[in-house]
Amino acid sequence: MLRMFSTVNGQIEQIDKPESGSWLALSDPTDVELTTVSQETGVDLADLRAPLDDEERSRVDVEDDYTMIIVDIPTVGERAGRNWYETIPLSIIVTKTLIITVCMQDTPVLHPFMEGTIRGFNTFMRSRFILQILYRNATMYLRYLRIIDGETDKLELRLRHSMQNREILMLLELSKTLVYFNTSLKSNEIVMEKLTTLSRIKQYPEDEDLLDDVITENKQAIEMANIYSGVLANMTDAFSSVVSNNLSNVMRIFTIISITLSIPTLIFSMYGMNFQQGMLGMPFTDSRWGFLVIIVLAIALSLAVLWFLTRSRLFK
Missing domain, CATH: 3.30.460.20 (CorA soluble domain-like)
Structure with a gap:
């Protein structure tokens, strides 16, 4: 267009x-x-x-x-x-x-x-127009950097209870964006330094304040990009450990449940076996209340194992 x-x-x-x-x-x-x-x-x-x-x-x-x-x-x-x-x-x-x-x-x-x-x-004021574009460009960088910082804060809240890699990947994308921003801002800084010494582009006294503002805004954007990059790098490492720790907690719960349920499964499996007449039978098989006793015994043993596992150092 x-x-x-x-x-x-x-x-x-x-x-x-x-x-x-x-x-x-x-x-x-x-x-x-x-x-x-x-x-x-x-x-x-x-x-x-x-x-x-x-x-x-x-x-x-x-x-x-x-x-x-x-x-x-x-x-x-x-x-x-x-x-x-x-x-x-x-x-x-x-x-x-x-x-x-x-x-x-x-x-x-x-x-x-x-x-x-x-x-x-x-x-008609071409030299000032160039500086105004560069100033507007630097302020746009600052605006997007603040938006990225806000998105980082939102991701931080979600990552506290996350067990998926989606948030980590989003952090990596933001980190890559900051690398691009930082590289571009440093390249723009070199261009600005060259413009200050370029005789082809006239420097007018009334534009000196605008030139200083352009350089200041660009340097501020570089500093913000460096700070946010460092913060994101540390957050990515920290929350990778958080995700792993959350997953370990879930696996700990499932392990306790599996071991606890294996007790009644083992007992009822043994009572489901067929024994020949005349051989040593299973306890309580001839008792009127044998089935109820076996159920109570299985529940008691399961609760005892559950109590032991929840207090064991291996599962804390």
């Missing part, structure tokens, strides 16, 4: 044709759209396609007529009925008169710019 925007009288408006100072937003673009933008702006088609590869690394490329900045942005999808967090590349291409963004998805990172809800946003 190709959408074009321009700031008119202080308001962001969608336009039909690119003009000087406008913004071209490509999200999940078609080959026709990429070819059209390449012909109209002079940007190499390969550079426009670069962020469509989800393995593309974050970097800054300086060409003769434009500068391409690629950063990793967070995104959320659905997998097996659950939210799945990952990172994808976003390209910001700055020409002499235009700014172009290319992404394989319609990312929420750019939605506030399209809706005109970002304070001080102007498509």
Whole structure:
């Protein structure tokens, strides 16, 4: 999808044709759209396609007529009925008169710019626009990290009484997501450091505070990702032991029940055997109350074994 925007009288408006100072937003673009933008702006088609590869690394490329900045942005999808967090590349291409963004998805990172809800946003101010995108990107990372932390707390409550591996696998998925986030944030940090020394991107005094905020937010996101990764790693190890311990408790109960029930089973099995007349018979077989006595004896022995096993150190 190709959408074009321009700031008119202080308001962001969608336009039909690119003009000087406008913004071209490509999200999940078609080959026709990429070819059209390449012909109209002079940007190499390969550079426009670069962020469509989800393995593309974050970097800054300086060409003769434009500068391409690629950063990793967070995104959320659905997998097996659950939210799945990952990172994808976003390209910001700055020409002499235009700014172009290319992404394989319609990312929420750019939605506030399209809706005109970002304070001080102007498509003509390309240097500030880049910093605003990077700031918005860092805040999105922080938002998703807090969501992941909340999901971790919910999993912790469920794991206290769980005997299945499902929760452990969910923790491993969140841990893998944090690794991706941490790697992407560190790559973005390198891009930001390069931008501060890049003469092609002009640094205006009024944007210094915004640049500091971008760097601060990104560092905070890196620290949060590191902390949550450490917490998740410890939780995974701890709750793996909890699941094993819960399973051992269940097996202990079943073992006690099995041993207790084996006593009356053994007694009644012996009384079910056939003995030839004249041989030594089973006790109480000639008694009127023999059947009742055997039942009482089996129950008494079972209770005695149950009492012994529940107090034995082997089953605690």
